[in-house]
Amino acid sequence: MTATILVTGFGRFPGAPFNPAADLATALVRRRRPALAGVRLVGHVFATRWDEVDGTLPRLVAQEKPDAVLLLGVAGRADRVRIEQVARNRTSVLFPDAGGARRAHLGIMAGAPFVRRGRFPAAALQAALRTHGIDAASSRNAGTYLCNFAYWRALDAADRDGGPRLVVFVHVPPLHRLGLHRLGLHHLGRASPRRLSRRCYVAAERARLLATLEALLVSIAAAVR
Structure with missing residues (x-):
């Protein structure tokens, strides 16, 4: 029996011209390993807009019928990965989305x-x-921005007949803020953080984080089988 997992990320938004969640979600669904045999991975990167999530997320759930949904987003001030326990029935009316639109209501x-x-x-x-x-x-x-909004919508879909059984939201920090030690790269020895170029440092962060998210994906797959 094939399990389907929907993996989503977000594109750029005001203040974040590059969103690592988009890159990570896209790369994650391309990964192949024996532990994911029999798993159909469906990826989608949302434009960071209220109307995009409102219209596209329900359509994706209805069309793909995922057993699980893994949503990825970036937390600009975080310095480590965060697993979000809850979504709140609240949005911000102050901050515009990537299309310049604002929410009319807090709820x-x-x-x-x-x-x-x-x-x-x-x-x-x-x-x-x-x-x-x-x-x-x-x-x-x-938060009260698109990450929380998408998480809420996915959990609402899970409460409906035929909805996904598992829904999890993972916030990742901007790659330059995720420390080498937290990524398990302290074993590099002479290649200390000071000697690593910024480009190599970010590439190492990305590779380690991608491998970690893959392990998380394997755990989700095991839970829905």
């Missing part, structure tokens, strides 16, 4: 609970991250 869905809990095997995901030297944070604040 996402009238009459709905203020909090929706993520649907994922927390212990297994944390263990997968630790095996790759990532000390992930457990967060209860996904």
